[in-house]
Amino acid sequence: MSKAANTRLTILQKAFELIYSKGYQTTSIDEIIATTQVTKGAFYYHFKTKDEMGVAIIEEILKPTMLGNFIKPIENSENPIEDFYNMISYLLLEDPLLDVKYGCPVGNLTQEMTPWNNQFSKALSELVDQWMLTIEKAILRAQTLGLIRKDVNGQQVAFFVMSGYWGIRNFGKLKDSNSCYIVYLKEFRNYLNSLK
Amino acid sequence: MSKAANTRLTILQKAFELIYSKGYQTTSIDEIIATTQVTKGAFYYHFKTKDEMGVAIIEEILKPTMLGNFIKPIENSENPIEDFYNMISYLLLEDPLLDVKYGCPVGNLTQEMTPWNNQFSKALSELVDQWMLTIEKAILRAQTLGLIRKDVNGQQVAFFVMSGYWGIRNFGKLKDSNSCYIVYLKEFRNYLNSLK
DNA sequence: GTTATTTCATACTAACTAGTATTTTTTATG
DNA sequence: CATAAAAAATACTAGTTAGTATGAAATAAC
Structure with missing residues (x-):
């Protein structure tokens, strides 16, 4: 898997865990990028x-x-x-x-x-x-x-x-x-x- | 019912409707007081x-x-x-x-x-x-x-x-x-x- | 290896959030 | 009616939100 595809998957997996336990609305993007160690630029590159x-x-x-x-x-x-x-x-x-x-x-x-x-x-x-x-x-x-x-x-x-x-x-x-x-x-x- | 008790009930009823249709987290206090025509002071007088x-x-x-x-x-x-x-x-x-x-x-x-x-x-x-x-x-x-x-x-x-x-x-x-x-x-x- | 494209990093913004501080009005009580 | 307490109005704050602008690094194509 390419490095880019890997960061994308990491975001999805960690975000899923957060959303499953906390709810969608109350899981912020800041929180997702904090737990994934991915920057905001990377996040918004993968998801509009x-x-x-x-x-x-x-x-x-x-x-x-x-x-x-x-x-x-x-x-x-x-x-x-x-x-x-x-x-x-x-x-x-x-x-x-x-x-x-x-x-x-x-x-x-x-x-x-x-x-x-x-x-x-x-x-x-x-x-x-x-x-x-x-x-x-x-x-x-x-x-x-x-x-x-x-x-x-x-x-x-x-x-x-x-x-x-x-x-x-x-x-x-x-x-x-x-x-x-x-x-x-x-x-x-x-x-x-x-x-x- | 006293006027105060009435505003309290109004808040509860309208807030219930909003929360029922929109969810609790996504219903803001600003929205509640806007639809009830009750001011923020009144709201926080009735609810801490x-x-x-x-x-x-x-x-x-x-x-x-x-x-x-x-x-x-x-x-x-x-x-x-x-x-x-x-x-x-x-x-x-x-x-x-x-x-x-x-x-x-x-x-x-x-x-x-x-x-x-x-x-x-x-x-x-x-x-x-x-x-x-x-x-x-x-x-x-x-x-x-x-x-x-x-x-x-x-x-x-x-x-x-x-x-x-x-x-x-x-x-x-x-x-x-x-x-x-x-x-x-x-x-x-x-x-x-x-x-x- | 140079260039072009993909991928990511940083700093920022405008809108919204719950809640507060302070003052004013209304109501109850003597 | 005077006064105290209850009820409500206004203006504000500090923190958080999704999303953006812009530039830098990594990767791919030639």
């Missing part, structure tokens, strides 16, 4: 505005991570019920990039930036749509395999699963405790079983 | 700091509204399944104070202010706890009435219902469309039926 950097974080950090860790693994799932549960459980309890007290990066950005920045909304929307579509397809596959009832509506389930995840992450943030995740997961399991 | 005003909004606007509209009506419910559905449906589709593109005021504040302001977290936590406890009690009552299976765990259901609501509100915000609420509500109905 703060918002352009924000969108780049979604496109170049969040989307690839999401795709690799949570979309691809579900795409060819032969046992969606188990894999959905494991995916959510991993996200809540094990993912080393996430912290209970900071919530979900995608959920946070959605809450903070919509409806005020269209570029953010669009990028986040694409990410979420892709995830939901993957869940929907997995349901369909499970139905042909006889693992899920035929009358279950895949789209509805995708909305329900994804909403619950976003919501409980916000709740975990409020309580700063994993224990609510444990309670949530138990009922999530019950819900998934009700689809059988 | 911006954060003190923020907490007052939770205590004096959000808590009473929540208590009157969504906690009391559930407290003596004789048909919790139906009442849960109606409560969520009303919140999503009918409540005139809420707007799909701005999400849930409580969820928004939680996301934005925790873990950075303990007073906010505490006040929001109390509000949420009270709501969840009411749901839990309603489940218990429904179980004695034979409307919900005995093996259903009330706390788990409360977490699940409330998470789903917060999550779908964030989703509605992203899409700025009621249609995802419709889809969500269908699956919410299915979930509630699975408790019978």
Whole structure:
């Protein structure tokens, strides 16, 4: 990787960490360049505005991570019920990039930036749509395999699963405790079983 | 109501609207006093700091509204399944104070202010706890009435219902469309039926 | 190696931020 | 009505914000 590409990536990664823990609006460019040891000139060479950097974080950090860790693994799932549960459980309890007290990066950005920045909304929307579509397809596959009832509506389930995840992450943030995740997961399991 | 109490309430109400639609951090005191036609002197006579005003909004606007509209009506419910559905449906589709593109005021504040302001977290936590406890009690009552299976765990259901609501509100915000609420509500109905 | 282009460094600005100091007006109380 | 206290008005400050102007160093092309 060229030196320039490296500074760009450093900015995106460090800025992501700051924004994930502090929020977008309250993370200043001065703070970003201080923690990255990159000068303001360099920053504004790579990004015309703060918002352009924000969108780049979604496109170049969040989307690839999401795709690799949570979309691809579900795409060819032969046992969606188990894999959905494991995916959510991993996200809540094990993912080393996430912290209970900071919530979900995608959920946070959605809450903070919509409806005020269209570029953010669009990028986040694409990410979420892709995830939901993957869940929907997995349901369909499970139905042909006889693992899920035929009358279950895949789209509805995708909305329900994804909403619950976003919501409980916000709740975990409020309580700063994993224990609510444990309670949530138990009922999530019950819900998934009700689809059988 | 005294004139002073009236200006205080005006500040809280208008500030709430601004914060609900724009977010807490990005709503400036200058903006609040501009829209309320109240001077800075008056503002700082009633509130020592911006954060003190923020907490007052939770205590004096959000808590009473929540208590009157969504906690009391559930407290003596004789048909919790139906009442849960109606409560969520009303919140999503009918409540005139809420707007799909701005999400849930409580969820928004939680996301934005925790873990950075303990007073906010505490006040929001109390509000949420009270709501969840009411749901839990309603489940218990429904179980004695034979409307919900005995093996259903009330706390788990409360977490699940409330998470789903917060999550779908964030989703509605992203899409700025009621249609995802419709889809969500269908699956919410299915979930509630699975408790019978 | 010279030149052109990319990449980065420094110093600055104008607008905005929460909050303060001080004075004036309004209201309550005797 | 006089006076004290409550409530509100005005002008200000110090710090922070995103973004700019301009020049210097590094890299690539020839």
